[in-house]
Amino acid sequence: MVEAKFNSWTGIPRLTGTLLLVGLASLLYLFVLAVDGTGTSEVSLSLPFIACAIASGLVGYGTIPVLQKLKTGQFVREDGPKAHLKKAGTPTMGGVFFLPIAVVAALCWSRFDLNVCAVSIVTLAYMGIGLLDDWQVLRLKSNKGISPRMKLILQIAIAVLFCLWAVTTQPASITTIALPLGFMLPLGWLFWAIAGFAVVAESNSSNITDGVDGLAGGVSAIGFLGLAAIVAPTSPALMLFCACMAGGCLGFVAHNRNPAKVFMGDTGSLAIGGAMAAVGIVSHNLWSLFIISGIFFVESLSVIAQVSYYKATKGPDGKGKRLLKMAPLHHHLELSGWTETQIVGAFYLVEFGLVILALVLK
Template identity: 40%
Template structure:
């Protein structure tokens, strides 16, 4: 058997006479990549082994070796080109297969077996195929837009709370503990995000799945089967953290927590009925409205007898910016409180139609209210920061694309908590500013209903002002993507939260 010192390629041809061929080029790769074969011949004699072989230089070769028809018609007596080459040896007095040596030589290409047009088409197809694979890999590892939006929201809230904590002594004129608002916010966010990893699989195994309405947008059909009733795990955690951080002597937190849990119970009943009846209607609208009014009226009467800390030493007051100052409402304060409970509860409920929309805007509304009421009732400011952190922790699982929905259990509870914070401090004006997205969504539904009924009475056929109400569904049908709508709502809510906090501070 022949052997060489280095760079031997065994092609397995028998002893043959090889002659040089004219220069040409060819492609052997199935993907269109060119492979050029270069040949030179020589007569080799070594240790008495008298036979002729060819020496081949190969730049690149595929496994599917095609394009060479025969080696038998090549001439004898070809010489090795170049002086420095590897030695080809064979066993004495026995025939063996020819072995070829890779050596530097003059480039000689084989004839082309594929025409130029087919070769270009194959190469183009291979390039396109590789680009598609590369794009799929990029899509696989691309960060979801919901994660980017949530990270931006968390960064904004953290910076805002750190700034407020840094200059809180100028606002309250009293020494507050370090990280007064940042601490409950962070603790609630971490606890809720961890609890979600336990609750989401549990709700999925118990078949607590969202049932979509037939009249909803068709693009939401992919959300069918998503677990719901997420308010069961993030609302109690937000209340508990506020209770622990603020201590046991805060009457305002007790009353606000009771109102929040009452609204959560109404939402829980609504969610249970919607699941058992296999449709997403739940409680009749008039029953839900009466229950909300009852909770709001009960909170108003409790507020009249409760001893809540206030710098004015008076109740039933609404602080407004100059030149209005303090406005005394008397008994109208109780009516206005019940109205805020109903409007805020339904406003958050109507906004909860896109992944992360209600949770993120509610977190911003809570932060705006916490800043606004900080000079009046600092304990309730802790409650607002804790509930904002609970909403942010919930967004870890509710951001686009959501793995769980908050349901009426969470949306009604958030609305009730915001209304209770405003009722305990009189900060109704900052409440409507910081909750501007909820107000806008509610107004869009009212406009849609009134416009439809008015055109039906005047024109004989009802027409719609929006393509679909609430407003976020109208924007979806106009062609805007869900993450873009949510990001826009976050930006508007951020501006409104800062403005609401400023109005509350100058009013107090």
């Protein structure tokens, strides 16, 4: 009985998940204090970050039972890690409670700054795509939502509209990218391709990363605070948006830590990537965004490499070899013996390192 208790879904995993959450919150708060202490902006990010973290955490307690009553239980893919089968039935669509809180707070705190309004619309639009996808999954009672083609079309449409808004309302310098050591790279017409690709790719990459309890939410919280520190000198309003998003993600992780009581679903994962990319574009910080999004990039790259290698080694029997035990990378680590909390903890530390690197190269 003792062994069963500690190996249960609510035993040691809950304790380690809680410790990981406390560690994440502590590091994020120390980072916030460090950024506020630099004096780079007249606006503090401490209050919006803490307020959104508390608000999303509290609202989650009321939202999760509602999601359970609506029978929004997750359908777990059968070809995924067998350990994930016990997660079937956990409420999904958690993005519906922490994203609106962060967006509304950012809009109010920034007094409806034009740039914040734009990135908020992108965030909510991608949340809408994810919500549609999640709802289709629940309606069909499978792990397949809207078709990949339809999802991509909607993502590209929003990215194009956002780029159109950017080039028509922002200074001509919007088509430049800030590089290390103060260099600015003019893109010209390439802006459309690079910026549009960044929004769609970032959204899908964050979606791919959302596969282990607490992973996508925690990495995003760290990433948003990194972006907040980078944009603070030039755009206090966008800094506020990033602080609110970071707080919202942290409040969500309070319920999503291992073992998760709720998943963010595509409703949340598509939106946080789109939000990061939108901030990176408007603030001319696509290069810094690329560094901060290193984990998202590697996770996506692992899927591309797995599929490509499988196709390249396909024999007469129609079967190929696998580069990884399972893609994306976090599933490979799971099947290699890593626990979920070990994976999440390691990824958090790597993300903090990437944020520091982006700040150093700014």
